[in-house]
Amino acid sequence: MTSLLSYFANPAKLRKLGIVGLNERNGRYLLPNNPRHLYRAVDDKLRTKELAIAAEIAVPELYGVLRSPGDLRKIESLVSERSSFVMKPAMGSGGKGVLVIKEKKEERFLKGSGSSLSLEELKFHASNILGGLFSLGGKRDAVMLEEFVSCEAGLQSYSFQGAPDIRVVMLHGYPVMAMMRLATRASDGRANLHQGAVGVGIDLGTGRTTHAICGRESVAKHPDLGVALIGQLIPHWGEVLELASRCYDFANLGYLGADVMVCEDLGPTLIEVNARPGLAIQSANGAGLQDRFERVQREADRLKGQAVLEERVDFAMQEFTAG
């Protein structure tokens, strides 16, 4: 009996830690703050890119778009001159259907993991995307071909193969919590936490990493690379938060997640905007979201939601830091 109970946390304890569950996220933060009609701006990545460019946010360059099976022929000319690129569905979610090509060797396209594809297989992947295989509800989709951006070398050294990205969760445009996601051997080069990637919590004020988890365990080092994960400084931290917070200005979603990559040449670059960011960020930071949400809510109410970008970022950097 005790062993069975130890399998579950005491809800009162979680409540005290201020951990937000999925029901609470949906019922108190997502549904009231994200009206349905605003989702298009983030669910359609082509639209997101347009809006981001208009808002002067750095994004990977768009090489081309395929909208119908007839367009599949265009792939050859689009990729012939390029040695690296990313192919992804315009309406995908959770990284589904994203194909990263890093290199081209003897007419074959090499993925980050080392396996390779032929041009035919590339076209098949594109036709799967067009058929709606990766889109929400199986709707017809478009294929995006865009620039492969390489991560800043310091950050890349924390990740096994795949590029690390930084997820910033925001309420009313105020950054609330952030984490870096690092690929591992177990996660197959991808940065999905529930597949074994490492989540690293970041102090919003200093941009230093504070805590890390892999699976459900706290870790101090990367399980494959052995590098220390705590106390590391994220370069361009202020710009990362500013860029994330800027997304609120074009997306207008009260509860929002921005995935940012710090690139070698471009600096902080927007990869994706997410209207339903998950809750693993709490485990990565070893902190609950609830208290931070409430403080932001009070601040937003006080300023009647009129705070400008700098005010929001400053508030977050002052409030959500250990010093």
Next chain:
Amino acid sequence: MKTKSLLLWVTNLFFIGLAVSLALYKTVSMEVPFLPGQNLTNWTVEARVQMQAVGGRLKAEMTLPSFEHGGEVASLGFGYMERNRGREKIGVWSAAERTGEQVIYYQASARDSSWLASKELAGPKPPTEQKVLPDDGAEAVALKNLLVEAEARSADLETFVGQVQLLVEGEVLSQEAGILRRSYEKKYRGAWVQQLLMDLLAAKGVPVRRAWGVVLNEDLGQQTPIRMVDVYEGTRWRAFAVEANREPGPLAVWCRGEALLDITGGKSSEVYFYVTKSLVNPETASLLRDAPIWAPSIAMLPVSDRQVFRYIALIPVGAFVIVLLRNLVGLSMLGTFMPILLSLSFLEIPVVPALLMFALLLAVGLAFRFYLSRLNLLVVPRVAACVGIVSILMIIFALLSYRLGSNLGLKITAFPMVVMAWSIERMSLMWDEEGAWDAIQQVLGSILAAIVGYLVMRMPVVDYWSIYFPELLLILMAGILMVGRYTGYRLMELHRFNRFSPS
């Protein structure tokens, strides 16, 4: 926030108030028991007559059960009366001007014991006149020989009927039985065994007449009347089914006499029986049928349509189970409401074989899907191919199990085919994208949800309420709305954050 909570409470109070007052009206004024009775079984048999009216006057006479029963007539625009012919009761439907397809219903409800006792009927000895068989021709000779043979092998009327069945219905027939069979089949079609037994018994000098029976088994759905012969023995009539093979279940006699149905002004008439076990006594059942429309229950509907509406009332119960498992437990499943469809098929097929069939369908379908993915097909054709393979697998299962002597495989049609195909597609994608373990976890979650849903839907009290107190669905709705506003943790989150270490 405040106004939304208020709105929710008002809605819920309205739902619950309405449900409680309707249920109270039924229990207090109509005396419908709120919980199913323990050892009381009543059967309602509905006779449904379909016929083509040829234009002009239409009159249909149907012989009704002669024992005490609750009778109910439901036929739009027909005049109805009952009359007696000897000791038999006849229902007479009439209309002045009718063309095209017509349907009339008669529902008889009575206790288990009355139906079972109907096979025997005490009565005065009827005048007997021994029928003399014609004494020339091959058929007459065959009849006589068959009579002698069956008599030699039997001890009483029951064994006599059994022996005649063996002699004329078996796989291997004697030459004479063959002649008789062909000739009677030609003259009397489906009624040939009945007619042959009538002739043989009359030739023996036993008072005999026709009878029609019904199998008391809910699962059969639509059944055709069982042909019987009714013989007088000692002080009472006894009815025997004339065909050796019939569906399983206790047999009851619907009526005895010259004919089950007599139509003037119509043609191609058919009689079907639908049987349902009713969980309230016949008086209450008839009260419920005549209840005002604002106090509805599924018991108001014709028996033949009840089954479907029973499922319709059960589906929200399944949906509620899904809501609980998703939002309170946090179980992940393939597709939102797919598990309910699976639970519904468990209601048709016993769970263990159903699970085996489901697992096998999924496994073979998945293997085929992995093969398909090597062919680089477009999405919709690929799912369509999966639908094809699922249908072929279902047919193969049915054929194999039938050959092996089990009807179980035939019930495989209860599985929702297109949903199965999509589940296979989704599962294979997840297998590729997130790994085998995630995919299997979701399938196990779906199966678990389906089993829980099935166990709840199968509870006698849930079944009872869905038929007699469908208004209780409003309380369920209120429950669903309440869960919709629940912002607490899910059980799985308590596990997920169990090792949570504050930094």
